[in-house]
Amino acid sequence: AQSVTQPDIHITVSEGASLELRCNYSYGATPYLFWYVQSPGQGLQLLLKYFSGDTLVQGIKGFEAEFKRSQSSFNLRKPSVHWSDAAEYFCAVGTRNNDMRFGAGTRLTVKP
Amino acid sequence: ETGVTQSPTHLIKTRGQQVTLRCSSQSGHNTVSWYQQALGQGPQFIFQYYREEENGRGNFPPRFSGLQFPNYSSELNVNALELDDSALYLCASSPDRAEGYTFGSGTRLTVV
Numbered sequence: 001a002q003s004v005t006q007p008d009i010h011i012t013v014s015e016g017a018s019l020e021l022r023c024n025y026s027y028g029a030t031p032y033l034f035w036y037v038q039s040p041g042q043g044l045q046l047l048l049k050y051f052s053g054d055t056l057v058q059g060i061k062g063f064e065a066e067f068k069r070s071q072s073s074f075n076l077r078k079p080s081v082h083w084s085d086a087a088e089y090f091c092a093v094g095t096r097n098n099d100m101r102f103g104a105g106t107r108l109t110v111k112p
Numbered sequence: 113e114t115g116v117t118q119s120p121t122h123l124i125k126t127r128g129q130q131v132t133l134r135c136s137s138q139s140g141h142n143t144v145s146w147y148q149q150a151l152g153q154g155p156q157f158i159f160q161y162y163r164e165e166e167n168g169r170g171n172f173p174p175r176f177s178g179l180q181f182p183n184y185s186s187e188l189n190v191n192a193l194e195l196d197d198s199a200l201y202l203c204a205s206s207p208d209r210a211e212g213y214t215f216g217s218g219t220r221l222t223v224v
Contacts, residue, residue, distance in 0.1 A: 043215035102154035
């Protein structure tokens with residue numbers, strides 16, 4: 001069965017610093033992988049997705065993620081964090097014909 | 113700006129009652145999924161509809177049921193509400209499941 005682990009419940013970074021959020025997945029076949037962001041009281045916004053091809057995926061808001069099959073990972077990165085990036089981030093795994101399984105999320109706090 | 117609208121935004125119900133939550137998707141979004149997000153958790157898949165037929169179901173009891181209509185709207189019905197049903201309910205739609213989903217802002221259900 002598909003599953004997603006986000007090892008970091010809460011991360012704090014200073015504004016302007018780089019960011020990496022970790023995601024590990026479990027799935028027998030080639031997965032579809034997603035990163036979503038959720039602001040308080042809001043729904044989820046898609047940041048980026050990986051289906052196949054180039055393992056480095058560019059998304060919105062300056063985010064990117066790298067798919068590493070050997071490590072079953074899909075970590076999210078941003079070179080310079082802005083205060084508006086403070087939110088909850090969810091990694092999800094799915095297939096073309098299935099639902100998405102979400103991780104428990106990582107809450108990002110940005111220090112001035 | 114999301115193209116998925118959910119109503120109501122907040123709702124309080126008494127244990128044992130029934131509730132209907134509504135979702136209006138963008139034209140052409142043939143696939144709709146419903147998720148339950150408990151406080152501090154990632155979204156959990158309830159079920160998915162594709163062209164008005166149930167196309168997959170998560171680990172939720174039969175008292176959770178749904179409908180999808182030709183006008184790209186859908187409903188989530190929950191019977192015999194329990195206290196643990198208190199959560200944010202998210203609707204997500206897509207024109208093609210491989211493209212990722214657009215989420216609504218959710219309905220916050222409180223069962224007392």
